[in-house]
Amino acid sequence: MRASILLVAAFVAVAAALPMQSHPTCRPPKNEWANGELVLSPRPHEYLNVEDLPDSFTWGNVNGVNYLSERRNQHGPESYCGSCWDVATTNAVSDRIAILRKNAYPPVVLSAQVVLNCGYGGSCGGGSASGVYEALNKYGLPDETCQAYAGDIAQACKDVNICETCGSSGCTAISNFTMYYVSEYGTVRGADKMKAEIFARGPISCGIDATAALEAYTGGVFSEFSVLPIINHEISVVGWGTNGSTSYWIVRNSWGSFYGEDGFFRIKMGGDNLAIETDCSWGVPTLTKPSTAAPKVAAPVPVPAPAAKTPAELGLYHDLSRPGVRIDRTASRQMNIVSPQPFEFLSVGDLPASFDWSNVNNTNYLPSPRNQHIPQYCGSCWAHATTSALSARYFIANNAQGIPFNLSPQILINCVTANQTQGCNGGDPLAAYAWIAVNGIHDDTGTWYEAKNLPCTDYYKCHTCEPSGKCNAVPNCLNFGVAQFGEIVGEAAMKAEIFARGPVAVTIAVTTDLINYTGGVFHDTTGAIGDDHSVMLTGWGVDNSGTPYWTIVNSWGTYWGETGAARIVRGVNNLGIESQGAQWATPRL
Template identity: 45%
Template sequence: RDLSPMRSLFLLLVSCGLALSIPVSPHRDEFPSPPSPDVPGYKGCRVGTSKFPAGDRVKSPRPHELMDTTKLPKSFSWSDVNGTNYLTVLRNQHIPTYCGSCWAMATTSTLSDRIKIMRKAAHPEVLLAPQVLINCGGGGSCNGGDPAAAFHYMAKTGLPDETCQNYEAVNGMCEPYGVCETCTPGREPDPLLPGTCEPIKNYTRWYADEYGMVDGGKDHDRLGRSVRKADKMKAEIYARGPISCGVHVTDKFVAYKGGVFKQAFDPLVFLLDHELAVVGWGMEGKEEYWIGRNSWGSYWGEQGFFRIKMHRANLGIEMQCSFATPKQQPGEPARPYKPDAAPKPLPPVAKGTYHDYARPCRKAPAGKGTPRSHITSPVPQYEKGKVAGSYDIRSIGGKNYATLDKNQHIPQYCGSCWAQATTSAVSDRINLLRGSAFPEIVLAAQVLVNCVTSNETEGCNGGEPLAAFEWMSMNKVPDITCQQYQAKDLKCDAVGLCENCEWHKGCSAVPKFGYYQVSEFGPVTGELAMMAEISKRGPISCGLCVTPGFESYMGGVYSDATNCTEQDHEISIAGYGKDADGTKFWIGRNSWGTYWGESGWFRILRGVDMLGVESGCSWAVPKVTWPKDFGQY
C-alpha cells in the first residue's frame, strides 16, 4: 500500500538500523510535541530510545548474576505472592483529559510497587505522584517523555505521594504549588470555591536509589550459563519487582480485550512509542507470556492488565526495559505511623487551613428525601467477649486491608468529605470481602460529587453521608480509573460516570465498565454498637466537629477541651484500640492528605463522644458485583 512520506522516513531509519530518539529537555515547556499522526499507531508518549542523562546508576550485582536462572518459576506475578498482592492501584493517564504521560505512569507505578514490596505490603500504601514529573519536567510532559530520565529525576529530586499532588493530566507549573500543596476555602467576600492553594513544606519524599537498563550486566548467570533478555527480565522482576518497558502500539493492541496477545512482525516495531509495566510472566500450554499493566483504565484489556507473548511477536516489549530501586527520604522512619509515637513538634496551622467553619462539608440530615436506612439482614450486636478488643483495618492478621489514602482539597478546595469518607469505607469493605486480593479497588468519589443531590447534598459545597450510601445502592459506582478526582462539581451524565479521552478527539463516555454497589445501609451510634459493626463488617463513616486543635493534630490520642459535638466534617472510623496506659481510642481515616496527622490518619479518645464522633455514624454493605475469577488469568 502507499506510505506517507513521514512513515517512509521512519521505515528508512529502521531499515538502516538507526535508533530514533527525541532529545529530552530538563525544561518542561521545551519538550517536543508528539510525532506526526500520519505514522499509524504512534502516539508519541514515549521517546524511541530511552537514555539515562548521566548513565546507569548500578551499585550492586544484577539479579541474574546472582542466581541459577534455570531455577526461576514457570509462572510468577507480583499480584499474588503467597496470597499477598504487592501491586499498587491501576492508573488511567487519559483522564480527565488526554495526556501522553505513559512514561510517568509506568515509572511511578513500578517504583510504587517496589516500595510496597520493600515494606512487605504494610500500611500506608505509597502511590507516587506522576503529576510532579509532568509539572517539573522530570523526564517529559503530556507531550511524551523518557522513562529513563524520569528515574534519573526521582533519584536526584525525589517524589511525594499523590495526596500531595493529584493527577490532572495537564502540563502544570513546578513551583511553588506543583509538588505538594493544600487548598483552603475562599474567604468572604470571595467565593468558597475554588479557594486558595499554598505549598506544603513538611511531607515525605521517596527516591530512586539504583537504576539502569534491565538488559545490562553480564550475559551469563551465576553458573556461567548464557542468558537472554527474557531471562534478565524474569530475574529482575522476581528478585526486586516490576519493571518499566517500551512497546510499539498497534491498532490491534488498542482493541485488546483479553487472552495472550501476539502480533506478527510490523516494520515499525522498533519504534517504541508507549511505556508500560511488566509485573510477571506465565505459561499457556507451551507458550510463555508476559503479564503487563497498562495505564488506560480498568475498562481496557483484562481489568487494565494484559498478557503478551514472550520472545517474539510482542510489539518489541523486550527491547528496552528499565528499573529503579526505592529508598525513603533520609531521616524518615521506615513506617511513618507508630501506635505509641509522640506528636511531631510542629507549630499549629492557621484556623481554616483544612476546614470551612462557616460552610462545612458535612451537612446535617434534612429529615426528608433519602431514607435513613435500608436494612435487610441482622445488624451486628455487641456481645462482651465476642467482639474483638482491638481492631485496625491497616493490620488484620498482619495484612493491610486499607485502600488508598486521599486528599479532598487538591487540585483545588472542595468540601467533599462526605464522598471521600463513604467511598473509603466501602472500598475498604470490598477489600475485606476479597481478602485484599488483586486488583485493589478504589471507588470514584468524584462520581458521587457529580451525581448525589438528595438531602441538600451539593457536591463540593457539602453533602450528607447517608444520601451517598443511598445513591450507591441504586446506581453503578466505578473505580477511580473511570473518573479522576478533580475537586469540582461536574455534570452527572455518562461522561461524568466513566470516560476516556483521546488525542485531538476529546472525551467520551465508556459504555461498559466494572461497577460496584451497596446492598444495605443504615445508621450506627454509640461506642459499643460502633465496635460491633466495625469488628464484624469493617470501617464506617462518621461525623465529627472540627476544631482548630483537630486541624493542627500531628499524632497521639487526640482529646479536645472545647466540648464541641456539632458534626461538620465526615471521616471514616476504621478501628479501635488502647494505648499502653489503657487509654481507649478510635482509629480514624481523614481526607486531608498524608502530610496531616499520622500519615493522614488519627487516633481520638474513645467512649466519651469526643468531638461528637460517636453520635452520627453510618455503614453500608457492599454488593458482590464482581465475578468469582475477578483478577485471575
C-alpha cells in the same frame, strides 16, 4: 530495472508486515540515561539462575498478598496526555515501595503530576522513563495526596505545585511531607534478565509498540508479528505465567481499568510481542535521601523567619464556616437493611481489645489515602469517606485478592442531591450509599477527582480522551454496587460493624485543635458535637497509657496527622464520634 522492482517489492512486503499503528508516540524507541546507569549492587541476573525461577509469578499475588499499586488512566481528566512514560514508571516504583515496606499502610502512589509539573523526563507530548528514575534519585517524589493527576494541566515546578493543600482563599505549599527516592537505576533487556529483575526486586517499566490490535485487546494471551516493531508506549511488567505451552508477560497498562483484563494485558514471551523485551528500566526505592541527591540550595541572604502559624490560622484543611456534612435530621433518611446487623449477634466481649483493617494478620485492606482539597478546596469529605470505606469492604470481601482500587468520589459529588447534599458544599454520607445502591459507581480511572461540581452525565461518570483531543464516555467501566446500607450509633454497635464487615464512614465535629493535630490520641476538651466532617473509621485500640481510642483515616493528605490518620479517644463521645452516626454499606458481589 529488475533489481529496482525487487527492491520495491521487498519494501512493500516489509511494510505489509508492519503492525498498523494508531497510538501516538509517548516515549522514544530507546531510553537514554543522561549520565549513564547508576548501578551500585549486583543485578539479579548476576546471582539468580533463571532455571530456578517459578513457571508463573506475579506481584499481584505473592503467597496471597498483592503488592501492586492501583490502576491509573493517563488520558484525562479533560484532555489526552501522552504521559505513559511517567505513569508506568511511577506505578512500578510505587509497587517496589510496597514491597520494601512489606505492604504496610498507607499504600504509596507516587505523584505522576509532579513529574509533569517539573518536566522530569518529558511532558504530555511524550517523554522517557529514564528521566523519571533520574529525578527520583536526584530530587525524589511525593505521593499523590500532595499533587493529584491533572494530565496536561501542568503547572510550574515550584513548591506549591509539588505539595499543596487548598483552603477557601487559595492553595498553600506544604513542607512536612514525605519524599520517596531511588538509590540506583538502570536498563534490563531479554526475557531471562527481566524475570530475574522482577522476581528479586519488583515490577519494571518497559517500552512496547502499541499497535491498533493491542489497543483493541479485550483478553487472552496477545501476540502480533512485526518485522520491525517501533516502541511508542511505556507499560509496567509485573510478572509472568504460562498458558499451555505458551509463556506470557503480565502487563499493567495506563488506560484505565476498563481496558483489557481490568487494566492489564497478557502478551507472549519470547517473540511476536512488539519489542516488549528490548528496552526496560528499573529503580531501587529507598525511604532515605541518597547521597547522590541534589542538595537544598540555601538562600543567598539570611532572611528572618516569620512567626510560624498553625494550619488553622492559615485556613487549611477545614473551613469552619462550611461544614462538609449536611444532614437534615428531621427528615426520613433512606436505609436498606435486609439481614441481621453485627451488633445483633456480636457482643463486646467477643471482640479483641485492638483491631484495625490497616493490619489484619499483617495484611492491609485499606485503599490509598486521599486529599479532598486539591486542586482546590472542596467540602466533599462525605463522598471520600463513603467511597474509601466501600472500596475497603470490596477488598475485604475479595480476601485481599486482586488489585485495590478507589471508587470515584467525583461521581457522588456530581450526582447525589438527596437530603440537602450539595457536592463540594457538603453532603449526607447515607444519601451517597443510597445513590450507589440504585445506580452503582465506577472506580476513579474513568472519573478523576477534580474537586468541583460537575454535571451528572454518562460522560462525567466514566470517560477517557483520544489523541485527537476528543473525550468520550466509556460504556464498559467496571461497576460496583451496594447490597444494603444503614446507620448505627454507639461504641458497641460501631465496633461490631467494623469487625464483622469493614470500615464505616463516621460524622464528627471539627475544632481548631483537630485541624492542628500532628499525632497521639486526640482528646477534645471543648465538648464540640456537630455535623462538620466525615471520615473513615477503620478500627480501635488502647495506647501504652491505657487510653482507649478510635482510628480514623482522614481525607486531608498524608502530611496531616499520623500519615493521614488520627487516633481519637474512645468511649466518651469525643467530637460526637459515637452519637452523630456511622454509615455503612455492604458490597453487591
